[in-house]
Amino acid sequence: MIFAHDTEVALAAAAALVNTVDGEDERLPDLAALDEFVRTWGWSGQRQRTAKELREVRALRPRLREVWTAEEDRVVEIVNELLREAAALPQLVKHDEWDYHLHATPPHAPLATRMSVEAAMAFVDVVRTTELSRLRICDYPDCDNVLVDLSKNRSKRFCESGCGNRAAVAAYRARKAATP
Numbered sequence: 188m189i190f191a192h193d194t195e196v197a198l199a200a201a202a203a204l205v206n207t208v209d210g211e212d213e214r215l216p217d218l219a220a221l222d223e224f225v226r227t228w229g230w231s232g233q234r235q236r237t238a239k240e241l242r243e244v245r246a247l248r249p250r251l252r253e254v255w256t257a258e259e260d261r262v263v264e265i266v267n268e269l270l271r272e273a274a275a276l277p278q279l280v281k282h283d284e285w286d287y288h289l290h291a292t293p294p295h296a297p298l299a300t301r302m303s304v305e306a307a308m309a310f311v312d313v314v315r316t317t318e319l320s321r322l323r324i325c326d327y328p329d330c331d332n333v334l335v336d337l338s339k340n341r342s343k344r345f346c347e348s349g350c351g352n353r354a355a356v357a358a359y360r361a362r363k364a365a366t367p
């Protein structure tokens with residue numbers, strides 16, 4: 188394990204959130220899609236289920252995406268800004284099946300605030316351990332998805348949306364074509 192479990196989960200969730208938009212392709216088009224996303228990533232806490240909530244969650248994505256591409260000093264600015272805006276207050280909590288982990292927002296804070304602070308707290312760990320190089324853009328041609336490399340040998344190159352398989356298939360075809 189590279190980071191604490193809750194940090195790794197938070198990084199994966201933040202990457203998944205960033206990857207819900209790809210140019211014109213909007214994978215959080217409505218509240219039903221947001222519900223599904225929240226369920227998939229096990230978000231607890233209060234929901235408003237309003238257009239505003241959806242708007243705020245969508246607006247968070249470009250800010251989080253910048254963490255994957257920015258230099259360290261800029262990442263620190265973004266992270267501190269996210270924590271400041273939410274007046275984050277770290278507290279150890281235990282709920283559902285989860286053992287003690289950090290929450291830095293109360294359960295009734297807006298969903299986008301809870302998402303941004305959870306991501307920011309995870310980025311804190313990444314910066315503190317000088318592991319920002321683990322946050323990268325997918326290597327597959329024309330894929331702009333972000334990825335979190337939690338492998339021991341830093342070997343992850345592709346995002347979670349099937350680019351790894353696509354690359355393997357392309358490599359196989361290329362090998363086959365090269366065989367006389």
Ligand SMILES: [Zn+2]
Pocket residue numbers: 231282285288290
């Ligand atoms: Zn929790």
Ligand SMILES: [Zn+2]
Pocket residue numbers: 325326327330331332345346347348350
């Ligand atoms: Zn990809």
